[in-house]
Amino acid sequence: MPKYHDELDAVLRALADPTRRAVVERLASSPAVVSELAAPFSMALPSLLQHLRILEDAGVVTSEKHGRVRTVSLRPGALDVLHLWLGEQRTPAERQADRLGVHLTRTTPKD
Amino acid sequence: MPKYHDELDAVLRALADPTRRAVVERLASSPAVVSELAAPFSMALPSLLQHLRILEDAGVVTSEKHGRVRTVSLRPGALDVLHLWLGEQRTPAERQADRLGVHLTRTTPKD
Numbered sequence A, B: 001m002p003k004y005h006d007e008l009d010a011v012l013r014a015l016a017d018p019t020r021r022a023v024v025e026r027l028a029s030s031p032a033v034v035s036e037l038a039a040p041f042s043m044a045l046p047s048l049l050q051h052l053r054i055l056e057d058a059g060v061v062t063s064e065k066h067g068r069v070r071t072v073s074l075r076p077g078a079l080d081v082l083h084l085w086l087g088e089q090r091t092p093a094e095r096q097a098d099r100l101g102v103h104l105t106r107t108t109p110k111d
Helices: A002-015 A018-029 A034-038 A045-057 A080-088 A092-107 B002-015 B018-029 B034-038 B045-057 B080-088 B092-107
Strands: A061-066 A069-074 B061-066 B069-074
Touching: A002 A018, A002 A045, A002 A080, A002 B002, A002 B018, A018 A034, A018 A045, A018 A061, A018 A069, A018 B002, A018 B080, A034 A045, A034 A069, A045 A061, A080 B018, A080 B080, A092 B092, B002 B018, B002 B045, B002 B080, B018 B034, B018 B045, B018 B061, B018 B069, B034 B045, B034 B069, B045 B061
Parallel strands: none
Antiparallel strands: A061 A069, B061 B069
């Protein structure tokens, strides 16, 4: 599956940077305009825009420009490819524990 | 939580490389000796050892030497930090879908 691997590669490269992860963490609660995203970082705007471009090229965020204001959002399902890959890397012992977890969720009374 | 962030940073940097991900994928099924891990790659052994060292420094794998043979294993729970971080980045809409999923798992009969 080359498409899946390319997507995974782009997402992991995008997330392997603390500034880009901080942007993702901020956007998980709500979309934000670029100036808001820039505020917590002591970083020149062009550097932040470069980080945003890497996140957008990896499909992690999307952005829309209205007049002079660009709003950035986390793309729904953007990190699913990484979730999927992580699930595949469970060791046999971890898979057994996962099955036990599902069983307990199913059989434990709600209250 | 600097420890959590350092650990996450090391894990993501380790996984942001296709050779290192291929090693993790191989180890998810069972531990392997270094020569086995090297076999699928047309790569000089020192380069592979360098990749293994990055994975081990990040806590993703562990290794043990018996005589001249080094066996490498996926560290149980090694990727939990990334799972945890991914869970925190769910958007409000995704969280709502997650809750629905748990509800359905609880209320759907097993057969």
